[in-house]
Amino acid sequence: MTTRAAHWDAIFASKKDAELGWHENDVSQTLKFIDPLPQQEAATVFLPGAGTSLLVDALLGRGYKLILNDISEVALRNVGQRIAKHEHVTLLHHDIAQPLPASLAAAVDLWIDRAVLHFLLSENETQGYFANLHAAVRPGGHVLLAEFSTAGAIKCAGLELHRYSLEEMSMRLGNDFALITSEEHTYTNPSGQPRPYIYGLFRKTGADS
Numbered sequence: 001m002t003t004r005a006a007h008w009d010a011i012f013a014s015k016k017d018a019e020l021g022w023h024e025n026d027v028s029q030t031l032k033f034i035d036p037l038p039q040q041e042a043a044t045v046f047l048p049g050a051g052t053s054l055l056v057d058a059l060l061g062r063g064y065k066l067i068l069n070d071i072s073e074v075a076l077r078n079v080g081q082r083i084a085k086h087e088h089v090t091l092l093h094h095d096i097a098q099p100l101p102a103s104l105a106a107a108v109d110l111w112i113d114r115a116v117l118h119f120l121l122s123e124n125e126t127q128g129y130f131a132n133l134h135a136a137v138r139p140g141g142h143v144l145l146a147e148f149s150t151a152g153a154i155k156c157a158g159l160e161l162h163r164y165s166l167e168e169m170s171m172r173l174g175n176d177f178a179l180i181t182s183e184e185h186t187y188t189n190p191s192g193q194p195r196p197y198i199y200g201l202f203r204k205t206g207a208d209s
Contacts, residue, residue, distance in 0.1 A: 004095070008072035011157060017052050017078075021157060021189050022115050027055045029185055030114060033144050033201045040064060043109040046136060048096040048129075049116030052079045060086050067108070071095050097125035100132045108136040111143045115197075118147040118161045126162075130172050139206025143177060145169050149184060149198040156195075169200045177202040 017023055041063045050056060050068035052075055059066060065088040070076050076091045083089060094100065097120055111133055120126050137143060147164040154161060166182050182200045189195055 005071045005073065007157075007159070008070070009074040012052065012072050012074040012078060018190060020051070021191070022051075023190055024054060024187070027053070027058050029187070029199070030055055030112065030144065030146065031058060033181070033199065034059075034110070034112070035062075037110065037142055039109065044107060045110045045112060046104075046108040048111070048113050049119075050079065051075045052082070053114070055112070055114070056083060060089070064088075064110075066090070067092055067104070069094055069096055096120075096132060097128040099128070100136060104136045106136070106138040109138060109141045111137050111141070113144065114146040115148070115156070117145060118164060119156075119159055121160060121162055126172070133173075134176065137204050139204055141204050142180075143173065143202045143204070144199065145202075146185075146197055146199045149196045152196040153193075164198055166198055166200050169198070170202075173202055176206070177204050 011020070043064055044067065045059055045064045046067045046069065047056070048069045050070050051072070056066065056068060056079060060083060067090045068076065068079060069092040071094070073093050076093055080091050096116065117129060120129055133143060145164070148156070148161050150163045150165050152163050154163070170177075170179055180201045180203055182198065185197045185199055187195045187197055
């Protein structure tokens with residue numbers, strides 16, 4: 001974790017939010033998948049790789065309880081200072097490829113990943129991520145994955161990526177998750193460069209479905 005954490009700490013320490021290659025002033029692309037979902041009030045949302053995204057503010061405004069995870073302590077400190085007045089926010093400094101605390105088992109109503117999963121390159125890391133997701137999301141809960149598509153760039157933030165298809169997302173999630181909707185979306189980064197994404201919204205089956 002140390003080397004990876006240092007890489008991201010250096011980025012968040014040296015750049016303003018608007019200079020980050022994944023920064024969004026407008027988070028409506030994510031919200032259009034989230035807003036139709038039921039039970040927003042007091043639902044718990046887990047954001048792996050939350051960074052300093054403005055999505056955090058939008059979700060707080062909708063009444064969600066948030067668990068903000070990041071490998072970068074600097075990112076969590078920065079976003080924590082920005083939203084300090086808000087209650088019901090947990091900051092979790094953790095490598096999402098490593099097992100999450102047992103207290104999070106079946107505690108998450110909605111898991112939102114915008115551009116985190118694709119940084120995990122080894123099979124062990126990817127399996128660790130999905131093991132965490134499976135354990136944390138309750139039956140009837142939802143998962144939104146938004147990753148660089150197979151037509152997307154091969155690197156971001158100086159790191160290589162694993163680009164995703166909807167089929168691989170579905171395969172990785174397995175039979176416990178049903179696809180609700182998906183969309184190909186081209187995000188224009190702060191440098192004006194197009195970045196093709198694939199968005200997939202899934203629902204976990206089970207007793208509460």
